[in-house]
Amino acid sequence: MDYPVLWPMPTRWADNDQYGHVxxxxxxSYFDxxxxxxxxxxxGTDITALPALGVVAQTSCRFHGSxxxxxxxxxxxxxxxxxTSSITYDLAIFRETDxxxxxxxxxDFVHVYVDTETREPVPIPDVVRAAAAELVTE
Structure with missing residues (x-):
């Protein structure tokens, strides 16, 4: 398990489907x-207020357990x-056990940064690039 960040994510009652699992x-949604x-x-920024926003261009999920x-x-x-204008995140969901x-x-999850007005690709904002650089593993 080589993930520099393990973000806490509680499940919600509404997440279960009629089969009794998420x-x-x-x-x-958990990835996003x-x-x-x-x-x-x-x-330390409201990312929705930046002049560029990350839109999801690609995502995938492989299930290993319920x-x-x-x-x-x-x-x-x-x-x-x-x-230059995109970030590819590798993600994993873990269930906490005893x-x-x-x-x-x-x-995986790919953010492509686009101008908030034109929706054309632009360079990743410096504040985002600096934070993202700390999670690069390859």
């Missing part, structure tokens, strides 16, 4: 929430690519 689409919450904390409410989760974050952490899912 619905697969919810894992993407963890990445953006970490960015806000790491930069989670359900009231599980407590950790979302592992690391960065495999820090480009014995530690159990892998539930892995995935």
């Amino acid at each position: 619905n697969n689409v919810t894992y993407y 929430t963890a990445v953006n919450a970490w960015l806000m904390r790491a930069t 989670v359900s409410f009231p599980d407590q989760l950790r979302v592992g974050l690391r960065i495999s690519r820090l480009g 014995g530690g952490l159990e892998l539930a899912a892995t995935g």
